Structures are given as structure tokens and as C-alpha cells.
Amino acid sequence: MQLPFDPQSATRIPGENWLKEWRRGRASVAEAMPTPDTDAEEWRYSRIADLPASRFIPVDSADPTSSGIVPEAAAAALEALGEHCGHIVTVDGVITSAMGCADAEASGVTFGPATSADPLGPADAPSNDAFSAWNAALAPTPVVIEVPAGAELDRPMVVVNHVSTPGVAAFPRLVLRCGDNSRVSLIEVNVSDDVAALFAPVTEVVVAAAARVSHCVVQDLGPQVAQVGTLGATVAQQATWLAGVAQMGGDYARLRIDCHLDGRGAAGDVAAAYLAGGERMVDLRTFQRHQAPDTTSDLYFKGALADSAHSVYTGMIHIAEGARGTDAVQANRVVKLSEDAWAESVPNLEIENNDVRCAHASTVGPVDEEQQYYLESRGVPPDAAQRLIVGGFFDDALDHFPVPEARVLVTSRIDSELDRHLAPAGVGDSAGAPR
Numbered sequence: 339m340q341l342p343f344d345p346q347s348a349t350r351i352p353g354e355n356w357l358k359e360w361r362r363g364r365a366s367v368a369e370a371m372p373t374p375d376t377d378a379e380e381w382r383y384s385r386i387a388d389l390p391a392s393r394f395i396p397v398d399s400a401d402p403t404s405s406g407i408v409p410e411a412a413a414a415a416l417e418a419l420g421e422h423c424g425h426i427v428t429v430d431g432v433i434t435s436a437m438g439c440a441d442a443e444a445s446g447v448t449f450g451p452a453t454s455a456d457p458l459g460p461a462d463a464p465s466n467d468a469f470s471a472w473n474a475a476l477a478p479t480p481v482v483i484e485v486p487a488g489a490e491l492d493r494p495m496v497v498v499n500h501v502s503t504p505g506v507a508a509f510p511r512l513v514l515r516c517g518d519n520s521r522v523s524l525i526e527v528n529v530s531d532d533v534a535a536l537f538a539p540v541t542e543v544v545v546a547a548a549a550r551v552s553h554c555v556v557q558d559l560g561p562q563v564a565q566v567g568t569l570g571a572t573v574a575q576q577a578t579w580l581a582g583v584a585q586m587g588g589d590y591a592r593l594r595i596d597c598h599l600d601g602r603g604a605a606g607d608v609a610a611a612y613l614a615g616g617e618r619m620v621d622l623r624t625f626q627r628h629q630a631p632d633t634t635s636d637l638y639f640k641g642a643l644a645d646s647a648h649s650v651y652t653g654m655i656h657i658a659e660g661a662r663g664t665d666a667v668q669a670n671r672v673v674k675l676s677e678d679a680w681a682e683s684v685p686n687l688e689i690e691n692n693d694v695r696c697a698h699a700s701t702v703g704p705v706d707e708e709q710q711y712y713l714e715s716r717g718v719p720p721d722a723a724q725r726l727i728v729g730g731f732f733d734d735a736l737d738h739f740p741v742p743e744a745r746v747l748v749t750s751r752i753d754s755e756l757d758r759h760l761a762p763a764g765v766g767d768s769a770g771a772p773r
Contacts, residue, residue, distance in 0.1 A: 341468055342392045343507075345369060348475040350398040356455050361475050363461025368471035380467070383650045383682045384621050385590045389564055394507035394536040396476045397430050407434045411529040412498040415556075418750075419525060419743045423493040424449050426481055429500050431510045433479045445489040447522075452480040457513050459542075466594060470568040473540040477511035483524070487517035487546070494523040494552075494741050501530035501537050501563055512541045516549045523552035525744045530587075534562040537588075543571040543579060547601060550578045554744035558751060559587040561616070567593045575601030575630070582739030584748040585612035585620050586755065592621035599626075599633035599661075609738030610639040611748060613755050614647035624653040624668065628661040628694075637668040640735040642728055643679035644759040652684045655696055662693040669699040673731055675724075675759060725760040729753065 345365040349358070372378075374386045408416070412427050424442050426449065427435040436450050452458055458480060465471035481497060499510045514524060526541065537559060545551050551571075559565060565588045571579045585591050591614075597606035612620045626635045641649050651670040672681040685698035705724050713723035732752055739745040 340373060340392065341472065342394070343368070343396065343472045343476060345475070347396055347398070351396070351476065351478055357452070360455045360458060360461050364471065364474035367462060367465060368468060368475045371465065371468040371471045374468055380594070380623055380652070382652070384592065385619050389566075389590060391536065393534070394505055396507045396509060397432060397478050409500045409502060409531070411531070412500045415498050415527040415529055415747070416496065418747050419494070419496055421493055422496045422525070422743070423491050425496040425498065426450065427498045427500065428479070428481070428510050429502050430506050430508045431478045431499070433481065439493075441491055441493070442495070445491060446486040447489055447491065448482070448484045449495060450481070452482045452513070457482045457484065457515055466568055466596065469538045469566045470540050473509040473511055473538050473568070476507070476509045478509070480511040480513065483512070483514045485514070485516040485520045485522050488519050489517065490521040491523070494525045494743055496525045496527070498527045498529065499539060501533065501535045501559065503535065504533040505535065507536040507538065510539045512539070514542070514551070515544045516546055516551055518546045518548055520546070520549045523741045524554070525741055526555045528555070528557045528559055528565070530560040530563050532560045532562065537563050537565045537567070539565075539567045541569045545571060545573045545577040545579050547574045548576045549574070552580050552740035554582040554739055554741045556584045556744055556748055557587060557591060557593070559591070561587070561589055561618070563588050564590045565592060568596070569593060570596040570598070571606060572598045572600055573604040573606050576603040577601065578605045580740035581608045582741065582744060583608060583610040584751070585610070585622070586748070586751050588618065590619050590621065592623075594623045594625070596625045597627065597635060598629065599635060600629045602630045603632050604630060605634045607636040607738070609735050611732050611735045611752065612639070612641040612649065613752060614649065615644035615755070615759055617646050619648040619650070621650045626653070626655045626666055626668065628655070628657045628664045628666060630661055632663040633661060634665045635667070638735055638738055639670040640732055641670070641672045641681070642675055642731065643672060643681060644675040646676070646678040648679070649681045651682070652686070653698070654686045654688060655698070656688045657691055657694050657696065659690040662691050664691070664694040664696070666694070667697045671699070672702045673728060674702065674704050675728065721760060725756055728756055728760060
């Protein structure tokens with residue numbers, strides 16, 4: 339697979355002079371990055387070689403008539419999330435709608451397009467892979483949320499990314515920077531029309547000392563969209579990043595999650611729920627990097643696969659030499675709803691200090707036969723019993739989602755998918771009742 343992007347693509351995107359200069363620097367980094375290859379461990383088992391990247395073209399202009407437009411799927415997501423403290427909507431990576439709230443303004447929170455290169459980082463900073471590097475070079479309107487020290491918001495901020503154009507390569511970029519002792523929550527929702535497109539988002543979270551961030555990412559893209567995304571957090575002393583990730587849509591849906599615990603007592607927990615049917619593939623890669631003493635991380639992933647769907651999970655816990663007292667856990671559990679579904683699950687540990695506690699767990703298998711027998715012996719029909727078991731299978735993962743509004747949205751989406759794949763005709767409403 340050859341990526342079709344080049345530095346000239348970056349020069350065609352409009353923007354202020356500082357942004358154009360920053361993009362040029364990032365394009366030089368991207369051009370030097372190796373092409374993703376399944377021989378590399380972080381791409382092993384993936385479908386990246388089959389991704390028709392050459393079909394997709396990045397946005398090179400911002401249509402002024404699009405200002406204020408909120409696509410139907412984005413509007414539905416905002417409505418489902420209820421009251422929130424400001425939102426931004428992007429279409430193909432371009433901001434089309436932004437609305438703040440009085441609480442955010444009173445707290446000094448800024449929420450909108452980047453106005454300088456400072457929050458975006460150095461133009462020559464390294465990237466995890468070619469896709470995240472090209473995101474930096476080709477993001478039309480990077481979004482920056484700045485939360486000052488001591489600020490607290492009781493309602494979540496929301497960013498909805500929508501993919502609308504057939505054949506587009508969309509590169510939304512979001513930076514959340516939280517000051518000391520702040521407390522905020524953020525929900526990202528990624529949706530699309532039924533178009534063939536490439537979606538390569540990057541979200542960077544910086545959590546300063548003693549801050550607390552609750553963060554949920556809900557991916558519900560259309561069946562022809564390929565996602566290759568990156569989510570990363572850097573967590574300082576005594577700070578906490580709690581994340582919930584739902585991967586529900588797309589054709590090939592890849593997300594890399596990096597958590598850097600850089601200060602003593604930092605904590606980073608990620609819960610994930612994913613569900614795929616047809617011939618879709620969910621591809622999740624996690625990197626927990628413990629750099630300081632007494633840091634903690636807990637990854638708890640659950641997935642279900644129907645039809646001929648595939649999933650990949652590879653996780654790495656890295657504990658640096660000076661990270662004594664680390665407590666790190668990762669678990670990935672997958673239930674197969676058909677014999678043709680396939681899952682690869684590979685947890686890894688890299689430990690340079692013996693004064694730590696680490697654990698990892700991985701299971702792949704069908705619906706539990708004992709649970710199925712128990713329900714059937716009490717008169718529950720087989721299909722309805724399987725539906726109840728799988729619904730309950732996701733409950734504890736969803737309980738770890740740190741933003742209630744996102745948890746409700748994801749639960750509803752999982753219920754509708756399980757009804758489609760598992761419930762017999764005529765009993766979907768009862769089987770999908772709130773648990």
C-alpha cells in the first residue's frame with residue numbers, strides 16, 4: 339500500500355500563515371515516515387495492505403457556504419447526548435458549527451479552531467505512524483480546547499466529526515489541554531453518511547498535575563468508511579485520565595491508544611466496547627507507558643463478533659526503570675457469535691523494574707454454555723437467552739465508561755446491533771429492553 343499524500347497536498351489547504359508554516363513542517367515529518375507494513379508488530383494481523391488509500395483525496399478547501407451546517411447524523415448525536423457544555427461539529431475535518439456555553443466562558447475555557455501553533459506542538463515533532471503524521475500535515479481546521487488551572491465543568495463538552503464526501507480523506511485533529519487541578523469531561527462522536535471514505539482522526543490530551551479528565555470516544559461510521567485513528571494522552575503527577583472507547587461502525591476500524599503516565603501517582607484507565615458483523619474488522623492497539631513511580635493503569639476491553647467479522651487487539655504495558663510501585667492491568671475478552679468470526683488477542687509486557695504489579699488477560703470464545711443452559715432450563719428460548727447473555731457481557735465494560743451521557747448512547751447502539759444479529763423475529767423489543 340502506498341499513501342497518495344505529499345507535501346504539495348498540505349500547501350493547497352487554506353489557513354493563516356502560521357498554520358501553513360506548521361503544516362509544511364509536519365509534511366516533512368510525514369514524508370519521511372515508513373509506509374505501514376504488516377511485517378511491523380504494530381500493524382501485524384491488520385488489513386492495512388488492502389486499504390485502497392490511493393482512492394481518497396484530502397480536503398483542500400473550506401467551503402464558506404458550509405458554515406453553520408450540522409449534518410443529520412451529527413444533529414442526531416447531539417440530541418441523543420442531551421445537555422452539554424458547548425459543541426463543535428466538523429465535516430470532513432472542517433469546522434462547520436461551534437457553540438459555547440456560559441459555564442465554559444465563565445471558567446475561562448476556550449473551545450474552537452487553533453489560533454496559534456503553541457498548543458499543536460513543534461512542527462518537527464515525531465509521529466506514531468504515517469497516518470497520524472499526515473493528519474498533522476493535512477488537518478484543515480485543528481480544534482483546540484484549553485482548560486485553565488482550577489476550572490471545573492459539570493457538563494461534557496462535545497465534538498462531533500462527520501464524514502460527508504465520497505472519496506474524501508478526512509483528517510480531523512483535536513487537542514485538549516487541561517491545567518492543574520482542573521476537572522472536565524469530553525465526548526467525541528464520529529459518524530458519517532453512507533460513503534466510501536478514509537477517516538484518520540488524531541486526538542491529543544494533555545492532563546496537568548492533579549487534573550481529572552473523563553473522556554469518551556464513540557465511533558459509529560458508515561459501512562464503507564475505513565478508519566485509521568490515534569488517541570493519545572499524557573498524564574502528569576497525581577492526574578487522572580479516564581477514557582471509554584466504543585467502536586461500532588466502519589469497514590476497517592483501527593484505533594491506536596497511547597497513554598503516557600509521566601508524573602508520580604498518575605492514572606490512566608481505558609474501557610472499550612466493540613461490536614462487528616458482516617466482514618468488518620475492528621483493530622485496536624494499546625500502549626501503556628509507565629514512566630514515573632506509583633502510576634496505575636487499567637485497560638478493560640470487551641468485544642462481540644458476528645458473521646465473518648474479525649478483530650485484532652494487541653497491547654503493550656511498558657514499565658520504565660524508574661517506575662517502581664506501578665500497578666498495570668490489561669484485559670481483552672471477545673465473544674464469538676458465529677463459527678466464522680475470528681479474533682486475535684495479544685497482550686504484552688515490557689518491565690524494567692521488579693517492584694511492580696502487572697497482569698494481563700485474554701479470552702476468545704463462544705457464548706458461555708452454562709449460562710445458556712441455565713436460562714433455557716428456566717423457559718427462555720435459545721435465541722433470546724443468547725441475546726441476554728451477550729447484552730450482559732458488555733455491562734461491566736460500559737459501567738467503566740466515565741461520562742454517563744456517552745454510556746447511554748453506546749448502550750442503545752449495542753442493543754440495536756444485538757437485536758439485529760441475535761434476537762429472533764418478533765422479540766427484538768423485549769430482548770433489547772434496558773438492562
